[in-house]
Amino acid sequence: xxxxxxxxxxxxxxxxxxxxxxxSPISGHKSVSWYQQVLGQGPQFIFQYYExxxxxxxxxxxxxxxxxxxxxxxxxxxxxxxxxxxxxxxxASSLAVSGTDTQYFGPGTRLTVL
Amino acid sequence: xxxxxxxxxxxxxxxxxVQINCTYQTSGFYGLSxxxxxxxxxxxxLSYNALDGLEETGRFSSFLxxxxxxxxxxxxxxxxxDSASYFCAVRREAGTALIFGKGTTLSVSS
Numbered sequence: 001x002x003x004x005x006x007x008x009x010x011x012x013x014x015x016x017x018x019x020x021x022x023x024s025p026i027s028g029h030k031s032v033s034w035y036q037q038v039l040g041q042g043p044q045f046i047f048q049y050y051e052x053x054x055x056x057x058x059x060x061x062x063x064x065x066x067x068x069x070x071x072x073x074x075x076x077x078x079x080x081x082x083x084x085x086x087x088x089x090x091x092a093s094s095l096a097v098s099g100t101d102t103q104y105f106g107p108g109t110r111l112t113v114l
Numbered sequence: 115x116x117x118x119x120x121x122x123x124x125x126x127x128x129x130x131x132v133q134i135n136c137t138y139q140t141s142g143f144y145g146l147s148x149x150x151x152x153x154x155x156x157x158x159x160l161s162y163n164a165l166d167g168l169e170e171t172g173r174f175s176s177f178l179x180x181x182x183x184x185x186x187x188x189x190x191x192x193x194x195x196d197s198a199s200y201f202c203a204v205r206r207e208a209g210t211a212l213i214f215g216k217g218t219t220l221s222v223s224s
Contacts, residue, residue, distance in 0.1 A: 004156075033211050042118075042201050042214030043157065070121050090156065097209030100145065100164065105156040 002027070004093050012112045013081050016033030021076045021109045025093030031055070033103060034066055035090040043090055049074055050097045066083040077110075086113045116140045118215035120202055125221045126192050134187045134218045136202035144205040146178050146185045147212060152198045160187065160200075189220070197222045 005024045013019050025032050031050040035043035048056035049068035068074045072093075078085055088110050092103035118138045126132045136146065145164040149157040161169050163178035163185060175188040189196055199219050203212040 025117075035211075040216075042203070043209040043212075045213065048211045050209075055209070058211070084185050100162065101209065102147075102159050102162065103212060104159060105149075107156045 004091055004104055006089075006091050006109050008109060009107070010110045010112075012114065015080050015081055015083060017113075018077065018079045019081060019111060021078075021089050021091075021111075023074045023076070023091030023093075023106060025072050025074070025091075026104055029093040029095050029104075030072055031094045031097050031101070032068055032072065033094075034074070034076045035071040035092065035105075036060075036106070037088040037090055039087075046076065048097070055097055066100045074110050081113045083113050086111060116204075116206075116213050118202055118213065120215045120218045121199075122216070123219045123221070128192055128194060128222060128224050130189050130192050131188065134189075134220070135198050136185045136187075136200075136215060138183050138185075138202070138204050138215075140206050140207035140213060143180065143183075144207055144210070146176075147203045147205070148174075148176055148187045149201045149203060149214075150198050151201065151217070157185070157201065164178060182222050188213065192222045194222050196220060196224065202217060 033048040034046040037043040045058035047066040088108040091106045094101040147161040151157045161176040178185040203214045208221040
């Protein structure tokens with residue numbers, strides 16, 4: 001079975017631009033979460049979606065937005081890019097949102113903002 | 115606030131046993147997870163503890179003490195391929211997202 005897939009793998013943008021990152025969860029998984037991982041740090045939670053509805057939001061500015069589609073795939077959008085947005089963006093999927101549901105991570109999208 | 119503390123680096127030799135500790139302070143606690151991440155790779159799930167005690171999965175074991183807000187990951191019979199970053203992560207409520215520590219870099223030498 002395919003794991004979580006993300007596209008693109010790498011992306012280079014300049015300050016002020018906008019970017020869209022995509023994620024396809026494991027087949028059968030209905031929840032998708034997005035995390036930002038800066039070099040040398042642990043992943044930081046950005047958004048969680050379940051059944052196309054936002055279930056949680058981390059401490060990120062409104063420049064960050066996301067959505068989940070009927071096929072449970074998801075997009076993360078970041079507007080007005082800043083140098084500090086350079087990071088590895090990870091998508092994680094889980095079956096649902098019950099307490100013990102394990103989150104499985106994709107390989108990430110490496111975003112570089114120049 | 116939420117905080118998870120774990121050592122930044124640990125070194126060991128092949129065949130040895132190493133323990134990576136994690137202490138947490140969070141508003142709410144539902145369970146403690148451990149993830150492994152190789153350079154440039156995806157975090158890979160290792161184990162999960164919701165109740166006090168030891169969970170064993172092959173060479174890896176994880177322990178939780180809720181009263182002490184403390185857990186650890188125990189890696190036995192270390193191999194070179196175990197060189198990676200290890201993260202503890204707390205789930206504050208059922209179904210919510212994970213809060214990660216800063217990670218522990220494990221270096222295994224021959």
